[in-house]
Structures are given as C-alpha cells and as structure tokens.
Amino acid sequence: MAGLTNTTGTANYLLNGPYDLLIDSLNALYISEVYNHRIQKWTFGASYGTTIAGNLNGTGGITLNRLSNPCDIIMDPNGGIYVAEHSNHRVTYWSLGASSGIIVAGNGKKIYLIY
C-alpha cells in the first residue's frame, strides 16, 4: 500500500521507520517516518507520498522547518497537523500548507525527572 517491503530510502515512494498513521476524509493517508524525519501524505491510490512536514530529503534538524524522529501525528478540523517529535523533545503544529511548524509543547531541551 505504501513503501517497499524491507527497503529503506528517502525517495518519495519509500519509507524509513514508519511510525504513525492518520487518514483524512478523502482517504489520504499521512505517515510519520522516524528515520526520514518527515511526514508524508499519500493521496488515495497514489504510488508515492509528498512531504507536508519536515524535509523531503529526509534530513532532520531542530529548526522549525525540520523534524527530529517524528512519532505520533494528529490532524485538527482545519487540516493542520500536530507532530510529537521524539528527539526534539517538543510537539509542533503545522498549519495546512505551512513550510514550518510552531512549538506547542516542550522547549526543545530534554529533561530527566528524578523520582
């Protein structure tokens, strides 16, 4: 359905570490890729994805146009996407069509709580 079994890469028809899925009302599938540091949108029936958050070449980073090990993704009623970024220790929100996110949780520094 998406990706090539056991094959990783940054090409738009490949996935590297697919983590979370969401589906919109038009049956487009959104996939977070942990190791490609990007969120791909696969429209229904498509044979490749387009990058809607992060860098399409799979380069991660801490700037707001990049992601670092994205995990869960959710969509709000406006079509914006929230991304939990494992290795940036933050959650960012990407408005529909935006080329960068805004921070909505975390400050990018990790904290170890001692119990």
Next chain:
Amino acid sequence: MILGTNGSANNQLRTPRGVTRDDSTGIIFVTDTGNHRIMKYEVGSLNGILIAGGQGPGTNVTQLNSPRGICYDSLSNSLFITNYGANNIIRWKLGDTQWTLIAGSINGVGGSTSTTLRLPTDFMFDILGNMYVVDSLNHRIQFFSPNQFNGTTIASITGISGSNNSLLNLPFSIVLDSQLNMYVAEFYNHRVQKFIRY
C-alpha cells in the same frame, strides 16, 4: 539538556511520542514518554499541566511506564493510553489519580495469550466501540469487542514476524477508514499494509 531537575519543569518534555486533542477546546495532551507522564496544554500556553503519571516508571495504577499512543474521549472525559512498558491499554479519567484497565495485564506482565499484550504501541476504536490494538512485539493486531478483555488476532500470527503479506514485523500504528478497512504501519518492514474489510 538539564540533568536531574526535579518535577517542576512543566515546560519541558523528554522523548514525547504521543499527542491527542480535544477538538471542542483545542487543548492538547502529550505523552511525555521518557518522563512517564501525560501533560496537558491549554491553547497558547507552553506551560504543561500534569494530568497523569509523573510518579516514576512502574506498573501500579498511579504510574505510567513509557506511555505512547493516546486518545482523548470526550464522552467519558478521559484519555485512553497505550501504557507500553506495562504491557496494557488503560483509561485515565481526567481528574482521577489512577487508571483503570482496558486491555492487557493489570500487573504489567507481558504475554502472548488472548488476554495479554507485549509492548502495545497504538490502538483505535471503530464506531461500534470495538478496539483494535497494535501488539507490537507479538507482531499482531488484536481485536477486542466492547468491554472484553479477551482479544482475537485479526492480522498476522502471534509471535511470528515476517515480510510476506500475511505477516507483520513490529507493527507500530493502525488506522481505519470509513469502510473499516485497516491500515497497519510496520516499523521493521518499512511499509504500510492495507487489510480489506470483507
């Protein structure tokens, strides 16, 4: 990086993996996985409010253990959480100080029977209230009828990983479309498979 700060840094997270939203208010809830707690964020605020856990990693009902997937349920005003390290799915009603068990072992013991799970990562409910659980280290998808603790395997074979079309290799996520077709993301096979509902 701040090492050893105790408790109060509610504007910081450690390896967050999950997020959910109350669409009526815009409030989001984040699984602060590495700190074994759930934080709530009001719209426009970066100061998190501790909602659940924050008692160190563990398996008792006041603790979380590397929580991952999360979903807000407005009807019950509660959070459904994959309590990954404790091998169960739990519900935490907002305002409560402890969770109630939804699926898996109440003692946090992983297993591969119909009533146990091994490192669950994600789940989804359909409109009938059935629950689909991604049982990652058992390489299977478990189906639970409402209020049942006995699950049925509906994709792959318990404990067997593989790359052919009938097996899964470390499934991490599930989503259902409006026809209840099921999509599964496999972390180790680097693919998404679609399972057609007949």
